[in-house]
Amino acid sequence: MLLTKRIPMKVMQEKGRNMRNSTISIVGSRKTKRISETIAHHIFTICAFFAVLGVASITVYMIINGTPALAKVGILELLFGSDWSPTAANPRYGILYVIFTSIIGTTLAILIGVPVGVLSAVFLADVAPKKLVAVVKPAVELLAGIPSVIYGLLGIMILNPLMYRLELALFKGSATHQFTGGSNLISAVLVLAVMILPTVINISESSLRAVPDQLKAASLAVGASKIQTIFKVQIPAAKSGIITAVVLGVGRAIGEAMAISLVAGSSVNFPLPFNSVRFLTTAIVSEMGYAADTHREVLFTIGLVLFGFIMMINTILTKLLKKGNRNDD
Amino acid sequence: MTDLSIMKKNKRITDQLIYMIIYISAAISVLLIAGIICYVFMKGINTVNWEFLTNVTSVLKDTSGIAGNIVNTLYIIVITLLIATPIGIGSAIYLNEYAKPGKLVRLIEFTTETLAGIPSIIFGLFGMVFFGIALGFGYSILTGSLTLTLMILPLITRNTQEALKTVPESYRSGALGLGTTKWYMIRTILLPSAMPGIITGIILAVGRIVGESAALLFTAGSGYYLPKSGQLFGKVLESGGTLSVQLYLNMSKGQYEIAFGIATVLLIIVLIINFMTRLLTRKFDVSRKK
Numbered sequence: 001m002l003l004t005k006r007i008p009m010k011v012m013q014e015k016g017r018n019m020r021n022s023t024i025s026i027v028g029s030r031k032t033k034r035i036s037e038t039i040a041h042h043i044f045t046i047c048a049f050f051a052v053l054g055v056a057s058i059t060v061y062m063i064i065n066g067t068p069a070l071a072k073v074g075i076l077e078l079l080f081g082s083d084w085s086p087t088a089a090n091p092r093y094g095i096l097y098v099i100f101t102s103i104i105g106t107t108l109a110i111l112i113g114v115p116v117g118v119l120s121a122v123f124l125a126d127v128a129p130k131k132l133v134a135v136v137k138p139a140v141e142l143l144a145g146i147p148s149v150i151y152g153l154l155g156i157m158i159l160n161p162l163m164y165r166l167e168l169a170l171f172k173g174s175a176t177h178q179f180t181g182g183s184n185l186i187s188a189v190l191v192l193a194v195m196i197l198p199t200v201i202n203i204s205e206s207s208l209r210a211v212p213d214q215l216k217a218a219s220l221a222v223g224a225s226k227i228q229t230i231f232k233v234q235i236p237a238a239k240s241g242i243i244t245a246v247v248l249g250v251g252r253a254i255g256e257a258m259a260i261s262l263v264a265g266s267s268v269n270f271p272l273p274f275n276s277v278r279f280l281t282t283a284i285v286s287e288m289g290y291a292a293d294t295h296r297e298v299l300f301t302i303g304l305v306l307f308g309f310i311m312m313i314n315t316i317l318t319k320l321l322k323k324g325n326r327n328d329d
Numbered sequence: 330m331t332d333l334s335i336m337k338k339n340k341r342i343t344d345q346l347i348y349m350i351i352y353i354s355a356a357i358s359v360l361l362i363a364g365i366i367c368y369v370f371m372k373g374i375n376t377v378n379w380e381f382l383t384n385v386t387s388v389l390k391d392t393s394g395i396a397g398n399i400v401n402t403l404y405i406i407v408i409t410l411l412i413a414t415p416i417g418i419g420s421a422i423y424l425n426e427y428a429k430p431g432k433l434v435r436l437i438e439f440t441t442e443t444l445a446g447i448p449s450i451i452f453g454l455f456g457m458v459f460f461g462i463a464l465g466f467g468y469s470i471l472t473g474s475l476t477l478t479l480m481i482l483p484l485i486t487r488n489t490q491e492a493l494k495t496v497p498e499s500y501r502s503g504a505l506g507l508g509t510t511k512w513y514m515i516r517t518i519l520l521p522s523a524m525p526g527i528i529t530g531i532i533l534a535v536g537r538i539v540g541e542s543a544a545l546l547f548t549a550g551s552g553y554y555l556p557k558s559g560q561l562f563g564k565v566l567e568s569g570g571t572l573s574v575q576l577y578l579n580m581s582k583g584q585y586e587i588a589f590g591i592a593t594v595l596l597i598i599v600l601i602i603n604f605m606t607r608l609l610t611r612k613f614d615v616s617r618k619k
Contacts, residue, residue, distance in 0.1 A: 033510055040512040044427055047419025048437050051486070054479045055440040058447065058455045065458055119354035127351055136355050138607070139362040145599045146365065147540030149576045150592050154365060156580065157372075197358060227344040248446075255448020257543040258577055281450050281543075288454075288547055303454045307447075314446045318439060 066304025069093070069297035078301060084268040086287070086295040093298045095283075099305060101271040102280040105185060106253040109192035114246055116193075117200030122230055124201070125208035144198035148259040151191050155263035159187040167274055180276040183265035188277070191259050196249035203248060207241020208234060244320050251313045255306070257281035280306040369592045376590030385555055395591060397553040401470065401569035405549065406538050408474035408565065409481065414531060416478075417485030422515060424486070425493040445483035449544040452480050456548040468568040473549025480544060481534040488533065492526020493519060529609045536602040539595065542573040551578055
């Protein structure tokens with residue numbers, strides 16, 4: 001209200017002054033007005049292009065820095081070799097296990113995080129009384145805001161000792177098992193599962209809420225129970241939103257570095273549950289500090305592989321979102 | 330079969346079971362956050378005191394503290410916001426007010442989405458080779474800030490766009506109908522009306538900057554000294570680790586006591602930011618409902 005009152009006043013004043021100057025404009029002469037308008041327009045256009053510029057230069061730089069190692073080491077040996085010993089006298093740079101670890105680790109984290117997340121979303125959207133929503137929703141938001149290093153710290157202090165105890169019990173007397181002190185794939189997967197929870201919950205919840213009420217009412221009216229309605233009507237109707245949530249969760253899990261870099265252990269191994277493993281991200285974080293020459297270039301190649309995965313996920317996501325929009329129309 | 334009645338509900342055991350699982354899932358999030366906060370505070374609150382906050386870690390003086398890291402964090406927040414906020418808001422204004430739907434807008438929106446999805450470690454690598462090596466800023470607060478600018482740009486753009494979308498169309502046509510020019514209308518009507526949403530975006534960005542570590546480790550480095558007197562601007566070109574980076578370094582060296590101290594400080598900041606956004610969003614909603 002205040003605004004609409006203030007404007008005419010201002011306009012009147014301006015008009016009065018301008019009449020004295022015998023021009024028609026309310027702010028200044030038509031010429032200065034046109035100039036400032038064009039400048040504003042151009043500045044905003046340039047601002048908008050920063051995102052394009054950013055993505056383009058990131059892509060170019062990742063490719064420029066990531067490809068030399070492919071030529072030096074050989075694509076086959078680099079991507080499909082499983083021997084990672086960059087600091088040996090005769091260095092070997094096979095990152096196959098690292099790629100496997102990222103894929104398997106992310107898949108497991110999704111398998112744990114998504115069911116919990118979707119059910120929590122169901123709880124928030126349909127089951128919970130308002131008072132409980134007021135408790136659970138802020139908790140989820142807070143979970144999203146906690147810095148990833150803190151998750152890592154808690155992983156080391158809480159999960160790793162537990163895993164070590166489990167490891168000692170399981171592999172008692174085993175001569176072949178390398179004890180890791182609890183820094184293993186399972187610990188990392190659990191940390192990742194917790195970290196994707198907020199993403200999955202928020203997006204699934206809003207897509208569940210977007211399901212038209214008629215669908216729910218119709219299902220209840222023909223005698224389905226509430227649970228049947230949720231699982232046979234509402235979740236299928238919110239399918240595209242939930243898939244979007246899962247894809248975003250995959251992106252978050254595969255790109256997370258700091259939280260799992262110390263939790264996952266420090267050697268490259270095949271991703272078995274109790275092995276100490278390296279993810280694409282953690283390999284970069286823990287070796288970039290001292291890597292040089294070819295080793296460093298290989299780390300950039302690992303970055304490029306990760307970037308490739310992320311771009312794939314992004315493309316899928318845009319397709320999904322577009323499809324979702326079309327369904328709404 | 331005499332007691333067939335619609336009033337007597339058939340209790341399905343599977344339904345009850347599923348209800349139970351749903352409640353347990355929802356409880357997990359709450360228990361997790363409560364557990365995390367309690368655990369970190371319990372372990373860290375003893376470390377956090379006035380000396381810890383105002384001293385710089387030094388072997389000579391036998392002190393340990395995070396004053397340098399706090400200052401670095403502030404530097405990075407301020408510089409990043411100074412660069413990212415105008416660009417982000419400008420970009421949102423272009424997308425919402427000037428651009429006509431078409432290939433160009435789709436390209437800009439796609440790249441903004443992509444920027445939001447790129448993991449911070451990739452930003453870190455890019456910042457290191459582009460701002461650090463190609464542009465020659467080295468490991469410095471400026472390199473870190475420029476890297477983070479790219480990272481939080483989508484956050485600010487998207488929040489501003491959302492805020493602009495909620496400004497009623499009648500405000501625009503009203504102003505234009507009175508004969509104002511477009512830029513005048515944006516300046517005096519749109520931006521003030523969208524301000525709460527824009528500020529929410531900025532606060533969220535601060536949260537992101539405070540929590541970020543992977544993108545800063547290889548760009549801003551890990552210096553932990555206070556700026557020398559009279560060199561407040563020179564500091565920008567020196568390496569400076571934020572609280573999160575310092576937490577990571579302490580953690581990898583096994584200095585868990587300091588790590589928990591920093592974690593406590595970070596958690597308090599996160600809680601404050603969360604509270605502020607909540608307050609702002611609520612205010613924003615109320616003004617819309619009128």
